[in-house]
Amino acid sequence: MTIKLTRRALAAAFSAVPFAARAQANWPTRPLRMIVPFAPGGGSDTLGRLLATPLAAELGQPVVVENRAGAGSQIGAEAVMRSPPDGLTLLLGDTPLATIPAVQAATGQPVAFDTGRDFTPIATLGVAPALLVVASNSPFRTTRDLLEAARARPEAVNVASGGTATSTHLMIELLQMRSGVKVTHVPYRGTGAALPDVLNGTVQAMIQAMATAAPLVAAGQMRVIGVAAEQRLASMPDVPTLREQGVDLVAGFWWGVLGPAGIPAPIVERLQQAIDKSMATEAVQARLPALGLQRLQLGPDAFRTMLVNETARWREVVTTAGIKPE
Structure with a gap:
C-alpha cells in the first residue's frame, strides 16, 4: 500500500523536530520534584535538601523535596519509576536500589523494579564506606x-x-x-x-x-x-x-540522582551538569564531611554500570547466605 503525504503533513512532520529541540533547550519550564524515599531528618533527606538549593539556582526553577518513605525506599522508588520521563521528577537514590531487586530476584519474589532498566541514572553524589x-x-x-x-x-x-x-x-x-x-x-x-x-x-x-x-x-x-x-x-x-x-572487604553506601526510564538525552545531560555544578558549590562541599560522604562523580553510563554490578554482587551474597526476607 502506498501512503501519500500532503504538503501540510510533511511540513508538520519536519517542524516537529526543531520544536522538540527548542522545547528541550528551554527545559525546565516548571518546578522539579526530588523524591527522597525515606522519612525527614535522615542522611538521605539532609543530602537531598542540601542539593536542592543550588540545583534550583542552576536550573532556574524550584526543586521541591518530597519524602515518600516506606518498604525500605521501595515506595519512593516506584513513584519515580511510574512518573512521566520529562526530567521533572527525580529520585534521591541510594544503596537499596541495588539491594532490593537483588534480594527479590534471589529469593523468588516478584521483582519490583530492574534498576538498570526502569530508571535513568543521571549522576552520582557520593559514597560512604561501611x-x-x-x-x-x-x-x-x-x-x-x-x-x-x-x-x-x-x-x-x-x-x-x-x-x-x-x-x-x-x-x-x-x-x-x-x-x-x-x-x-x-x-x-x-x-x-x-x-x-x-x-x-x-x-x-x-x-x-x-x-x-x-x-x-x-x-x-x-x-x-x-x-x-x-x-x-x-x-x-x-x-x-x-x-x-585480614578481611578483603570493601563495601559502603552510595547516593545518586535518577529519573524514570526514557528521559531524553539532552535533558539528562542538562541535569548531570547542573548536579555536578551544585555538588561543587562551597556550601555543599562544606557539609559533605559531616555527612560522612566522599564525593563520587559518575555520569549516566558509568552510574548505570555501577548499578548493574552492585545488584549482581548483592544477589550473589543473598543466594550464598540463603537470606529470606521477613
Whole structure:
C-alpha cells in the first residue's frame, strides 16, 4: 500500500523536530520534584535538601523535596519509576536500589523494579564506606579482636543490622563470607533502633555509615574498629581498614540522582551538569564531611554500570547466605 503525504503533513512532520529541540533547550519550564524515599531528618533527606538549593539556582526553577518513605525506599522508588520521563521528577537514590531487586530476584519474589532498566541514572553524589562499630567500653579494640572472639565461640558474638535483607544485613553476611567467621545476626527495625543495644552491650557490634556513627564517636560513646574502604579515612587515620586486618572487604553506601526510564538525552545531560555544578558549590562541599560522604562523580553510563554490578554482587551474597526476607 502506498501512503501519500500532503504538503501540510510533511511540513508538520519536519517542524516537529526543531520544536522538540527548542522545547528541550528551554527545559525546565516548571518546578522539579526530588523524591527522597525515606522519612525527614535522615542522611538521605539532609543530602537531598542540601542539593536542592543550588540545583534550583542552576536550573532556574524550584526543586521541591518530597519524602515518600516506606518498604525500605521501595515506595519512593516506584513513584519515580511510574512518573512521566520529562526530567521533572527525580529520585534521591541510594544503596537499596541495588539491594532490593537483588534480594527479590534471589529469593523468588516478584521483582519490583530492574534498576538498570526502569530508571535513568543521571549522576552520582557520593559514597560512604561501611564502618564496623562497637560501644566505647567494648573489649574489642580491633576487627581482629572481634573475629577472634567469634572464632573461639562460634555465633556468640552478636552483630546488629537495620533489618533482615537490608544493606547492613547483607554487609554482615559478606563480612562472614570474607572472614570465614560466624557471628549471630540480630535484625532491628532500622539502624537507629539498634544503636541503644549496641551502646549498652546487648549486642556487641554493628555495621554503620559515618553520618550516624560520627556524633556517637565524637561523644565518646562509640568506637570504630574497622573501615570497609580501600584506604584509611582522613577523618580517622588511626582506624585500620578491614583489608589491613585480614578481611578483603570493601563495601559502603552510595547516593545518586535518577529519573524514570526514557528521559531524553539532552535533558539528562542538562541535569548531570547542573548536579555536578551544585555538588561543587562551597556550601555543599562544606557539609559533605559531616555527612560522612566522599564525593563520587559518575555520569549516566558509568552510574548505570555501577548499578548493574552492585545488584549482581548483592544477589550473589543473598543466594550464598540463603537470606529470606521477613
